[in-house]
Every structure is written in C-alpha cells, then in structure tokens.
Amino acid sequence: MRSIIYYVREFLRPEWIRKFFTAKTAPLETPSYFKGYPTLTGNKCTACFSCMMICPAPGGIAVLRKKDGWEPEVYPGHCIRCGLCVEACPEGVLSSGRILDVTAHDGTAFWSWYHLEVDDNICMRCGNCCVSCPVNRQIDPQLAGSGTSSSDEVIMRIEGGRVQILHEEKCTGCKTCETNCPNSAIRVARMVEGVQIPEAET
Amino acid sequence: MRNILQEIKNAVRSRSIHVSYVDVGSCNGCDIEVLACLAPRYDIEQYGIYVHNNPREADVLLVIGSVTPQWVDKLRDIWDKIPEPKVAVAIGNCPISGCVYARRGTLTSPPVEKYIPIAASVPGCPPRPTEILSAILSVAPLIFKDYEERKP
Ligand code: SF4
Numbered sequence: 147m148r149s150i151i152y153y154v155r156e157f158l159r160p161e162w163i164r165k166f167f168t169a170k171t172a173p174l175e176t177p178s179y180f181k182g183y184p185t186l187t188g189n190k191c192t193a194c195f196s197c198m199m200i201c202p203a204p205g206g207i208a209v210l211r212k213k214d215g216w217e218p219e220v221y222p223g224h225c226i227r228c229g230l231c232v233e234a235c236p237e238g239v240l241s242s243g244r245i246l247d248v249t250a251h252d253g254t255a256f257w258s259w260y261h262l263e264v265d266d267n268i269c270m271r272c273g274n275c276c277v278s279c280p281v282n283r284q285i286d287p288q289l290a291g292s293g294t295s296s297s298d299e300v301i302m303r304i305e306g307g308r309v310q311i312l313h314e315e316k317c318t319g320c321k322t323c324e325t326n327c328p329n330s331a332i333r334v335a336r337m338v339e340g341v342q343i344p345e346a347e348t
Numbered sequence: 349m350r351n352i353l354q355e356i357k358n359a360v361r362s363r364s365i366h367v368s369y370v371d372v373g374s375c376n377g378c379d380i381e382v383l384a385c386l387a388p389r390y391d392i393e394q395y396g397i398y399v400h401n402n403p404r405e406a407d408v409l410l411v412i413g414s415v416t417p418q419w420v421d422k423l424r425d426i427w428d429k430i431p432e433p434k435v436a437v438a439i440g441n442c443p444i445s446g447c448v449y450a451r452r453g454t455l456t457s458p459p460v461e462k463y464i465p466i467a468a469s470v471p472g473c474p475p476r477p478t479e480i481l482s483a484i485l486s487v488a489p490l491i492f493k494d495y496e497e498r499k500p
C-alpha cells in the first residue's frame with residue numbers, strides 16, 4: 147500500500163506532469179555547417195556565368211543584371227543546394243555552409259573547358275558550324291561560306307573534306323554551332339574537372 | 349457556449365494532426381526525409397502529428413514528387429477522399445518545379461498545383477526534416493483554426 151502511495155505521489159509531482167505533457171526533444175537548430183541556399187558574400191560578380199553553367203538543376207540559378215553590375219540569384223524550388231555554384235565561382239561571390247572554408251583549406255577548384263565533337267558519320271561538311279561560330283568570325287573575318295579558312299587560329303575549319311577542330315580552348319560555349327548544324331552532328335560539351343593545387347604552389 | 353466548444357476543438361486539433369503522404373513520382377529522397385521525421389531524432393509524434401497511409405483519416409496530405417502521367421487522375425481521387433478541413437503541402441522541389449526532372453524528354457508534368465490546391469510548399473532537394481516539420485506545424489493551425497466559424 148505504501149509503495150502505491152509513493153508511486154502515485156511520484157507521478158503527481160508538478161514538474162513531472164509538466165514534463166510529461168510538454169517535453170520535446172531539444173530544439174532542432176540548423177547547424178552552422180548546413181549547406182543551405184547559396185547566399186551572396188558581397189564580392190563583385192564578373193558575369194562569367196560559371197555558376198549557371200555548372201548548376202545541375204534546371205532553373206536553379208540565374209545571373210541577373212542589377213542596377214550596379216551583375217548578381218547571381220538562386221531560386222528555391224529549383225536549387226537542390228548542391229553547392230557546386232559556390233565552388234565554381236572564381237570570385238567567391240556565393241557562399242553556403244563551410245564550402246568556401248573547405249576549398250580554401252584544401253586548395254581545390256574547378257577547372258572547366260568546352261569539348262567539341264563532330265560525328266563524322268552524320269556531318270555533311272556544310273561548314274555551317276565554322277561559319278556561324280562568332281569566335282571564328284572574329285579571328286578570321288574572311289572565313290569562306292563553305293567553312294574553309296586560311297587562318298590556323300580559328301577554332302575549327304573544313305579541311306580535307308571534314309571538320310577539323312584546331313583550337314578547342316578558344317570556344318566560349320555559346321552553342322551557336324550546335325543550333326546551326328542541320329544534322330546535329332556537332333556537340334559542345336562542358337567539361338569540368340576538380341583540381342587540387344599542390345601545397346608547394348599555394 | 350459555441351465559442352468554448354470551438355476553443356476545445358481548436359486545442360484538440362492543434363495537438364492531433366493526421367498526415368498522409370503520397371509519392372507521385374519522386375526519386376525517394378524526399379520520402380526518406382519524411383521517414384526521418386518519424387525517427388526519434390526528429391520525432392514528429394511529439395507534436396501530435398501522426399502519419400497514416402490512409403487519406404480518409406488525414407488532415408494534411410504531403411505530396412512528394414513531380415507528377416507522372418499515371419498519377420494525374422489518382423492524385424485527384426486521393427485529394428477528394430480526404431475529409432474537410434484538409435490541406436496539401438508540397439514537399440521538395442519536385443512538386444514545385446519538377447526539380448531535376450524538369451527537362452525535355454521526361455514524362456513528368458509538374459507543378460502539382462495544376463491538379464490539387466497546395467497550401468504550402470517546402471523547397472529543397474530534399475528538404476530537412478525540420479523544415480518539413482515546421483511547415484506542417486505552421487500551416488495546420490491556419491487551416492484548422494475556427495474551421496466551422498469560417499464556413500459560409
Ligand atoms: S547550389 Fe547547386 S543547384 Fe543550387 S544554384 Fe548552386 S549549382 Fe545550382
């Protein structure tokens with residue numbers, strides 16, 4: 147009998163009752179290292195569009211022209227918070243979680259270029275790609291309508307009856323050639339490689 | 349008298365929110381986050397939120413995933429089965445924008461708002477369990493508080 151009374155008394159303690167009805171697990175705070183939506187650090191954006199190019203989510207980020215210069219804008223509902231734009235931005239305009247600290251500490255960066263590939267089986271040697279390429283036109287304004295060129299500096303030209311790619315590294319990734327190819331024979335791919343700067347160089 | 353009754357109803361409803369979730373074509377990432385809400389770490393039930401798989405018992409429908417063709421009519425059916433007052437919450441990017449599936453050549457047809465009314469959406473791919481939790485907790489009282497009073 148005594149034990150039952152003790153038992154009941156134990157449960158009638160106001161503190162216990164209050165806890166029983168209101169206790170929750172510790173308030174769940176977002177940890178400081180949580181990789182949220184990228185935020186602006188205040189650095190100046192140079193409108194290189196690296197962030198837009200690397201973003202894997204359709205419509206995740208757009209670099210917009212604001213009153214004073216350019217500014218990237220991240221769209222929740224599209225952005226998947228992968229943090230790639232933060233890593234890809236050469237100016238450190240964006241920040242998210244501790245990505246910037248980690249990349250600075252490890253000396254890691256993204257290195258990217260454009261890879262051009264022509265499928266010789268469907269290419270009909272019209273030379274549209276070579277002619278439409280704005281970089282080509284700039285280098286050699288004399289570029290012939292058939293895509294042949296006397297300049298060795300152009301990105302690509304028709305040579306020996308097929309498209310020869312000479313200077314892939316000059317491509318800006320505008321994909322004008324892709325849209326102007328009647329057969330979808332030329333493909334522009336952005337290649338991204340993660341690189342780590344050796345400690346001696348940093 | 350009526351007001352006291354209403355107060356009681358409000359109090360009870362705020363402590364007893366029944367949730368049902370439907371996956372209309374997701375990658376399962378968001379489903380796992382909803383599941384994590386049930387785990388002791390986040391423990392959704394301590395807030396009086398119970399997860400069912402029966403829409404007829406639900407107050408809140410969590411919609412996960414970008415809508416695939418097979419789900420277009422079924423999602424509507426599920427929504428119609430939920431008794432009033434009800435509310436749908438979109439979980440993740442998929443029901444909002446289609447997320448990574450919003451590309452040419454995919455069969456999904458987001459957003460989910462085209463098919464059923466969405467009261468709140470939780471962006472993220474996937475959203476954190478705490479974000480899901482706070483969305484449910486913040487949207488539920490708005491919908492259920494004084495529901496009878498507001499009815500025309
Ligand atoms: S975090 Fe990822 S998904 Fe979001 S804007 Fe940056 S690159 Fe795109």
Ligand code: SF4
Binds near residue numbers: 190198209218237239
């Ligand atoms: S990568 Fe950085 S500098 Fe380049 S456009 Fe994006 S935010 Fe601007």
Ligand code: SF4
Binds near residue numbers: 281282301317321322
């Ligand atoms: S993507 Fe643009 S710059 Fe690059 S080869 Fe094609 S047209 Fe020229």
Ligand code: SF4
Binds near residue numbers: 376379412
């Ligand atoms: S929002 Fe992302 S995690 Fe959620 S279902 Fe869609 S793709 Fe998967």
